[in-house]
Amino acid sequence: MGGSPRVVISTGQTLPHMDWTGELADLTDSWPYLGPTWLAATEKVLPEAQPWHTVAGRARGELALLPGYILSTPPVVDHEPRTYLGRRAPTGEEVCCGAETDAARSAEIDALGTEPFFPTLLLGSPLGYRTEVAYNFWAPTLMGAIVDRLVPAALEAGVRCILAPWIPDRRGNEALVSALDAAGAHSTFWGYEDFISLDAPDWDGHLAALPLKKRQRIKGDVRRAEAAGVAIRRVDGTDIRPHVQRIAELTCLNREKNGAGEQPEHIVGILSALIDQGADVRAYLGYKNDALVATCVAIRKNHRLFPKWAGFDYPAIGERSGIYFALVLDAPVRDAYAEGLRTVEFGAGAHQAKALRGCTPRAVTTSMLLADPALRPRATAWLDAFGRTRRAAFGDPGTPAPPATLPLLGNAAGTGGGCCTS
Structure with a gap:
């Protein structure tokens, strides 16, 4: 019989076993911050972040990994969902690259308490500042299928907020943003990477x-x-x-x-x-x-x-x-x-x-989904306001470069300052 092999998706998983040599061979074009070597070290130094990864496989050796971590209590500001709504931490810490905050909006968000936001599922690499799928195979429906499986499973597990803070504008990732929006999330501008x-x-x-x-x-x-x-x-x-x-x-x-x-x-x-x-x-x-x-x-x-x-x-x-x-x-x-x-x-x-x-520059998007549908309209307005302040913080340099191509296959051999990164 013909047809493509079936994609099998599992949520709430631990990291797949793969050493650095395996990453070079099998996750060739994925950022190092999204591979098992970096993420395993992250899990040792951030024990408060509970691994909850989504793993897709299709045939022998074909792998797609969307990292995820459940945060049960308020973390540092860069991993705190309310930061992306415009809340200013009482400590005065700011999300990477800074943005003006509105005291009234921050107070309104604080008044909601933590229950609407925690536990939070943070998608991506917390110390790599990147929300993206690492993969070595491609299917047109891959991103959507991952999100379609992930969102209901996370909500059923008691997650109150799904946060995808740093989705880069690379070709293929627009499907990730679109799938999250279709599931009830809202997306906004976060900044630029270079x-x-x-x-x-x-x-x-x-x-x-x-x-x-x-x-x-x-x-x-x-x-x-x-x-x-x-x-x-x-x-x-x-x-x-x-x-x-x-x-x-x-x-x-x-x-x-x-x-x-x-x-x-x-x-x-x-x-x-x-x-x-x-x-x-x-x-x-x-x-x-x-x-x-x-x-x-x-x-x-x-x-x-x-x-x-x-x-x-x-x-x-x-x-x-x-x-x-x-x-x-x-x-x-x-x-x-x-x-x-x-x-x-x-x-x-x-x-x-x-x-x-x-x-x-390459634009980066933040997407957030709240479990409580009654709060989503307010969160949408807050996210949009946050995005506007971020554009101002980045100087709104205009239209960034076209999205870089994400490879359809990741097995080909390769040739041989800031605050959140360099």
Whole structure:
């Protein structure tokens, strides 16, 4: 008999067993933050997040994974559903990249208490700031089928809110947003993440292709970094181990400066797990007077490079030293060209500054579904207001680049600042 193999979907699952080598082979084009290596480490450092993953399979070795975590009590602001309605935490912490909040709206949301929102099912990678399906097979109805199975199962399990905070505008993900909306959710603008397509033959060609002002900014960053007396060197893999704690400390200082919160042990745990698994991790280290004052950690996965953690000792290097850009943008892009990679994915954070240096934006969407249908109209209005304040916070740079193509098959071999990410 003909026809396609049947897709089998299971909810409330633990992670599938797969090591980093397996991820490279079988989840080739998925973000590292969505794979079992990263997520298993997340589950160790966030024990309060109960794994509740949705797994789809079709034939031998064909896999699609939408990570999910049940949060029974209010978590940090970036994982707190009420933040995305415009609530300001009593601690003053802000969601990544910040946005103006309305005191009256925040009070109205607080007056509802926690019962309408918890337990919450957060979809995606909590410390990877990404809501997306990792997969190695494709079917036109895959995203819709996953959501159609996930939503009723989560509500039956007692979930009061389903939150998909960070859905990037990559081709295929519009089906994820549409399916959530069809199930009763509402979606709004969250922000932009930035990337660079490596279309030039090399670094010099890349610079030459940029508009004059952007080229001058990049060269100025390098000059300021040199004038600050900071020497940059790169270490890879297990050679990063002696620096892991300092990397975590500097990264958390940077995020605290930008209004977001993360614990050093989160970074130590995940970075150590990546090193243990043999992932291609590299750290760019900035030294001044023999002291480690600036760091940027990037992960290579096949044909892409992902700068993830960046941290700086600003009292030591100053606020306008140029080190951020020399360390986070220039050094990784130079290396990516030298290695023949295709894309450098910078994520969110410092969006406007990255755009001024040649990065391309990709929009990110937040979607939320409340179990109580009576609250949904108010949540819709609050989400829309939150989206407007986010656009203002990001400077509303206009129309982003067309969505990047999600691969239909993920088994082909690859070529060899902010607050929430770099």
